Amino acid sequence: MESNSNVPGKITPDDNVRLMKGNEAIAHAAIRYGCDGYFGYPITPQSEVLETLEALMPWETTGMVVLQAESEIASINMVYGGAATGKAVFTSSSSPGISLMQEGMSYIAAGELPALVVNVMRGGPGLGTIQPSQADYWQATRGGGHGDYHFIVLAPATVQEMADFVGLGFDLAFKYRTPAMILADGIVGQMMEKVVLPPFRPRRTDEEIARQCPWAVTGRAASRKPNVMTTLELDSATMEQNNERFQRTYRLIAENESRCQTYYTDDADYLIVAFGSVARICLKAIEEMRAKGIKVGLLRPITLWPFPQKQLAGIAAHTKGMLVVELNAGQMIDDCRLATDCSIPTFHFGRMGGIVPNPGEVADALLSHFPEAAN
């Protein structure tokens, strides 16, 4: 059937329910969001984002610009340049490429530019592996580049969320003039699932951009004071004021935008905290443990920054212990301990190097730390 074909470019506007990879969903969602531009460089396991965009040729339909840049450094600086003109632009990469982008990301944050960066994480450090990982949690949530700044970090666990978080990421980025990141992993990037694609909406007109982003470098300097996008400020007193303004924004975001999803937490004696695709493995482990009468719940942070501190603290207050499951050596566990003030025993279970644990391993890890749970 032609209309159900997965061949890119064979899509009708009605063809909203699709089976596709997470990376492909991001490309489709961006076009449908009314995104103005994508600039990227191939790297496994996220190259389908660029490939899908090139195949869909949105420049012929919505007018969206798609460009394969010469490097991740060029890509992120194209995002900086595009975002500076008030356009909704994004890039995607995987861990080593995201490391290369960090300077540009710091500039984007310092410029208070709305933009979106997608990191489909692979195992590191170094060239590492192309298999899935979550080892860039610290890099993503602590800023990553130089200076005091944050990206809003969204962690999708499904292909549906890959699609949905494109719009959410852009909306939050424009609402707060703070860049957003989708921190996915190789599993959710490569996995095919059913996805309901968001409806098409038109790209903003130049007039809408000028209204929504009066700061934008649109080239129309004669009709107003020239707009200058710079992150340089040699006067320390002014630079401190700039920093204070950034921090006020971050506090506002932290107060209003932390998101998480909870499962079986009402009566839970023990809590697992996991994000992204690993949360789904943990949910399976929890269902298997519950079948044996072990009351375990799951908290899945959706925003990694801001971390859902209050939500976690509330649940931890009535649980006996917490296991933080990550595809890394133990990174989000820091935020879990901070959120709960180390008030309950907290352990980490993780696999590295691209290994993904099965539900049995997760259950074994929980029971090894909390043997009384089995009684």
Next chain:
Amino acid sequence: MTENNNRLKGAVEINRERCKGCDLCVVACPCDVLKLQPKEVNNRGYHFAFADNASACIGCAACAAVCPDGCITVYRVRPKAVAR
């Protein structure tokens, strides 16, 4: 003015506070009109340029062309005006 005014062809005006005393206008001037102030300085401490021999100016704007700071405004008497 004591000079023969009918021979005046041009005039320069130098924004003394913008001037950094780089001397490039002095070098560029074909008529030795300009000089740097030997003693006086502007608010930033530069020995600014001035029209030492103002009546020699032909309004060619060579000084303004090479001025890195856009300090110089140049006027030239229009041919008609000269004839008059």
Next chain:
Amino acid sequence: MTIDEIKSPENLVYAKPRLLNDRHMHYCPGCSHGVVHRIVAEVLEEMGQDNNTIAVAPVGCAVFAYNYIDVDWIEASHGRAPAVATAAKRLNPDRLVFTYQGDGDLAAIGTAETIHAANRGENITIIFINNAIYGMTGGQMAPTTLEGMKTSTTPYGRQPELNGYPLVITPLLAQLPGTCYVTRQAVHTPAAVAKAKKAIRRAFQSSLDKRGTSIVEIVSTCSSGWKQTPEKANQWMVENMFPAYPPGDLKNFKD
């Protein structure tokens, strides 16, 4: 007629362009940047592009270019101006987009972005100030520093076996099919300034006409970095820089 009478609007032959605002430029006395800023402002004004321009500033002495020319600016990170300009132009195809970059920005840290933007034929102009030295950081060796030239990081003169050869990048860019107009100019004499201004205008028009990438190299002085008076620096430039970087068109097109 007195001198004061001559100074009337109908006799005006030259005044600072309106787009070059009244802020005091931070450049050292005699710096070529000032002249190039001024003629860029003049060209933008003469072409009526003040309400249609997105300019991209570099890192280096010209980082503050945005403080002086009253159009919209984006200040790029070191070397990335061509990438920033690429996006600005592609997303705003009717705007005049140009970068203003020094030799370190364009030919050292930003070599990849420069070559690839030019090779893609981005419809932008790159104004390239080549003074063979890093001015802002205090006179270190630039990619374009001449053989034997003393800088703070080549205190005994640049030796190719230690420091490599001067990177003559403009001819490389002229070879790329994406470039439409590549020229090398200077601003040391009134005649040179007039030619450089014409070149900038041609480059900007080519960008508006979407002919490809235009490169205007301006062989420049850095009297502070070269430790010479501005006048001596101009002489030194003619005697030493011009043999390595001779002014003239490297690539042009028929009108």
